[in-house]
Amino acid sequence: MSGYRYTRPWPKPSRQSLVQRCLSQPPLRRASAKHGTPQSYPQPTPSQLLRFALTGSAQPAQKGAYTSSLDQHFKELFSEQWPFNTRPPPPLWSSLQQKTTDPDKEVLLRALQDDVRSLQDLHLLIEGNVNDEWGGALLQTEGCRFLAQALEHCQSHHSYGEILSTINAITTRLERLKLPVSHSLPALGMYYACLSFSASALKRHLDGYLAVGKRRLDLKACTSLVNALFDSIQVLPFQGPSHDVSEMLKIVTGESAIGNRSEHNLHSIMCWAGHKGPTQPIGQYLSLLAKMQSDSLLQELWDRRMQALRHDSPSHMFQSAYGCVKALIDVGSRERAMTYLKQVSNCADNNLPGLSMSRDLRALLADEGVVEVLPQLAGKEYPNILETQLKDIEKRLGITWSPQRSAHTSISDPHRISSQQALLTIDGDCAGYDSSARLIAEIEALGCSKSIAELGKIANLLDEHEGNQIHVSLTSTESLHYEFSWIPRRSPIEFSSNPSPMETDGFQHWSPSTLGLLRVRPSSDRIFLGTECSLHLIQLGYLVARSKLASETGIEGAQNWKETGYIVTWDRAFGRFLVVFVRQSHGAFGTGEQCSVSHSLFGLGAILQIASRNDLLEQTYLRSLFWGSASRYCVDVDPSPDLVF
Numbered sequence: 001m002s003g004y005r006y007t008r009p010w011p012k013p014s015r016q017s018l019v020q021r022c023l024s025q026p027p028l029r030r031a032s033a034k035h036g037t038p039q040s041y042p043q044p045t046p047s048q049l050l051r052f053a054l055t056g057s058a059q060p061a062q063k064g065a066y067t068s069s070l071d072q073h074f075k076e077l078f079s080e081q082w083p084f085n086t087r088p089p090p091p092l093w094s095s096l097q098q099k100t101t102d103p104d105k106e107v108l109l110r111a112l113q114d115d116v117r118s119l120q121d122l123h124l125l126i127e128g129n130v131n132d133e134w135g136g137a138l139l140q141t142e143g144c145r146f147l148a149q150a151l152e153h154c155q156s157h158h159s160y161g162e163i164l165s166t167i168n169a170i171t172t173r174l175e176r177l178k179l180p181v182s183h184s185l186p187a188l189g190m191y192y193a194c195l196s197f198s199a200s201a202l203k204r205h206l207d208g209y210l211a212v213g214k215r216r217l218d219l220k221a222c223t224s225l226v227n228a229l230f231d232s233i234q235v236l237p238f239q240g241p242s243h244d245v246s247e248m249l250k251i252v253t254g255e256s257a258i259g260n261r262s263e264h265n266l267h268s269i270m271c272w273a274g275h276k277g278p279t280q281p282i283g284q285y286l287s288l289l290a291k292m293q294s295d296s297l298l299q300e301l302w303d304r305r306m307q308a309l310r311h312d313s314p315s316h317m318f319q320s321a322y323g324c325v326k327a328l329i330d331v332g333s334r335e336r337a338m339t340y341l342k343q344v345s346n347c348a349d350n351n352l353p354g355l356s357m358s359r360d361l362r363a364l365l366a367d368e369g370v371v372e373v374l375p376q377l378a379g380k381e382y383p384n385i386l387e388t389q390l391k392d393i394e395k396r397l398g399i400t401w402s403p404q405r406s407a408h409t410s411i412s413d414p415h416r417i418s419s420q421q422a423l424l425t426i427d428g429d430c431a432g433y434d435s436s437a438r439l440i441a442e443i444e445a446l447g448c449s450k451s452i453a454e455l456g457k458i459a460n461l462l463d464e465h466e467g468n469q470i471h472v473s474l475t476s477t478e479s480l481h482y483e484f485s486w487i488p489r490r491s492p493i494e495f496s497s498n499p500s501p502m503e504t505d506g507f508q509h510w511s512p513s514t515l516g517l518l519r520v521r522p523s524s525d526r527i528f529l530g531t532e533c534s535l536h537l538i539q540l541g542y543l544v545a546r547s548k549l550a551s552e553t554g555i556e557g558a559q560n561w562k563e564t565g566y567i568v569t570w571d572r573a574f575g576r577f578l579v580v581f582v583r584q585s586h587g588a589f590g591t592g593e594q595c596s597v598s599h600s601l602f603g604l605g606a607i608l609q610i611a612s613r614n615d616l617l618e619q620t621y622l623r624s625l626f627w628g629s630a631s632r633y634c635v636d637v638d639p640s641p642d643l644v645f
Contacts, residue, residue, distance in 0.1 A: 103129035108138050112146040118157050119166050122150055126170065136179035139170070144184035151188070157632075159522055160196040160533070167192060171208065183212050187221060190266070194225050195533070197232035199247035206251065206266055214269060222270045223283050230284045233291050234573050237642040238519075238536045245292045253289065253297040261296060272301065281316045290327035298324075302340065309347040318344070318354050326360040329367050338369055341377060351379035356388045362445065365389070396442055398435030411437040436470045439488060440612045443577075447538065447570040452643045455517075455538065456510045458570075462490040462540060472543065472568075472579070472610060472617045474602075482545045482602055485561065486568045486617065491516040491539035493637045512640040516540075518569065519638035520580060520607075535578070535607070536638050537569035543579055545602060564602060568610075568617075577617055579608040582635055606633065 048058040048070070058070050108129050116122045129135050139147055147170075151163050167189045174181050189205030217225070229252070236243040250256050254265035267273055272282060282305070289298040302324070309317055321344050328337035345352055355361060355378060364370045378385060394400055399408045410416040412435040442461055446454045465488040472484040493513045516539035543566040569578050581604070610617040 116150040194228035286324035345377040356384035398438030
């Protein structure tokens with residue numbers, strides 16, 4: 001296939017492993033060409049091997065450099081012609097030359113779907129079965145659905161970069177065998193390139209896709225690519241203070257800094273391309289283009305959407321528009337954001353339908369410009385926005401309105417009336433003050449803030465609620481016999497080699513470690529490509545469990561609750577509650593703590609998402625394919641370059 005460079009079919013052993021292998025062998029011996037007798041050589045040092053690999057000589061650079069016998073020996077070892085009388089190792093592509101029986105379709109597909117758990121498993125399976133046109137066709141059955149499932153299983157043990165390398169190798173294998181490559185294989189490569197936010201990998205697989213033929217992706221495939229890119233770009237601010245998305249923008253939209261727009265881009269094969277593209281849900285695509293600071297393509301798609309927008313248009317059209325406005329504000333394009341919001345109002349007859357239900361409402365109201373124009377633009381929706389804000393304020397105070405009593409009551413205790421009382425007092429003697437709903441609401445409101453002072457408010461709230469228990473509903477076969485509770489607690493990160501700073505004169509100096517900001521990322525011994533899928537969390541306390549039998553028999557007492565090794569956290573990038581296994585619920589971490597949860601007493605995965613339901617938390621589906629139950633990951637303090645001090 002044109003446009004591809006040669007790629008080794010399977011991952012090459014690391015240089016470290018080659019060095020260790022060389023050093024573990026007996027002293028080198030060279031077969032004499034004249035006499036056939038071996039000649040001994042001193043054992044090479046790692047620096048000699050590295051110097052030869054980089055410069056072609058094991059000797060230090062010097063005037064009048066000469067070719068040593070060790071250099072000659074290395075050249076013979078690494079030459080294509082095997083210099084010894086012994087049998088050479090099999091060539092790299094020997095498996096392509098072996099004649100095998102036709103693979104059994106049912107066996108191969110079942111193995112891809114159920115048996116593959118690592119890239120090594122996949123390697124062996126493909127090497128044994130994909131050697132002819134029938135095997136290549138089976139591998140790409142149903143749009144590579146079975147291969148995609150196998151790679152999804154591999155995410156528990158391998159990084160996106162390793163999976164991308166494997167997809168490259170599979171493509172190269174099919175090319176060397178002169179077997180047909182369908183659109184589905186490079187489409188799979190594009191998906192993992194988007195997860196890695198790797199512009200070079202996306203270009204390679206886009207080239208491969210176009211080489212097969214320019215065919216539009218369906219809505220499902222387009223949505224997957226957009227969601228993967230959007231999730232990746234959400235994490236970029238946590239990687240460093242400045243990040244360049246211009247290369248990715250060029251591949252996705254064809255736009256460049258000099259103003260030219262190439263027709264060779266990802267958008268050209270997406271279902272929304274063309275002036276007569278469908279008006280089907282565009283999802284987060286507008287928001288993604290705004291985040292990448294697209295100019296011409298964003299304006300083109302926005303104008304097309306506004307032409308189709310009416311006051312009675314489907315909700316998804318308005319929600320994607322509000323998301324785009326919010327993304328423009330995030331990247332500093334406030335003037336354009338205000339223009340877009342006014343256009344939405346004009347299309348909806350001076351109304352902003354569904355804005356009160358938008359997940360972006362809180363972020364939009366944080367902008368002074370939006371607050372100023374909202375009464376004029378929102379129309380009939382404005383009272384709904386005010387009511388939503390009022391309920392949010394009530395929840396953050398731990399109270400709710402009771403129509404039956406015509407009074408405010410505590411969320412946790414409906415019999416405790418708060419009307420005609422101070423909403424907050426210094427001593428906390430007010431309805432709703434100790435409500436867990438108040439804590440949850442404040443975390444949801446402030447947890448994604450870039451202000452270290454606002455994150456400090458969460459830490460102070462955790463101090464106020466320390467000692468409480470908040471019910472957490474978790475669902476798994478093994479956990480059905482247990483009930484779980486979250487114990488709120490401010491959790492400064494302590495490392496065994498570096499104790500956390502203490503308060504001085506009653507004043508707490510906030511920092512990532514004192515706030516309990518954690519970074520959870522795949523185990524450090526993996527290959528990383530792009531941003532990968534690190535999590536950026538704030539610790540909120542720990543999870544305890546007890547047998548349901550103890551609860552049903554009326555046995556109470558703190559001694560029945562046991563620590564689980566899980567902590568409760570808030571995901572600062574995506575705004576969600578997560579339960580994370582860290583082996584010990586509190587105390588000092590080892591530097592770069594390595595964790596895994598292959599065997600859990602409670603049958604829980606490594607990382608679980610839980611959602612708030614008033615004053616409790618319930619488990620929900622975690623939309624993150626990487627974190628499987630057998631994942632290995634590293635826990636350390638989050639450098640937090642995104643924070644404003």
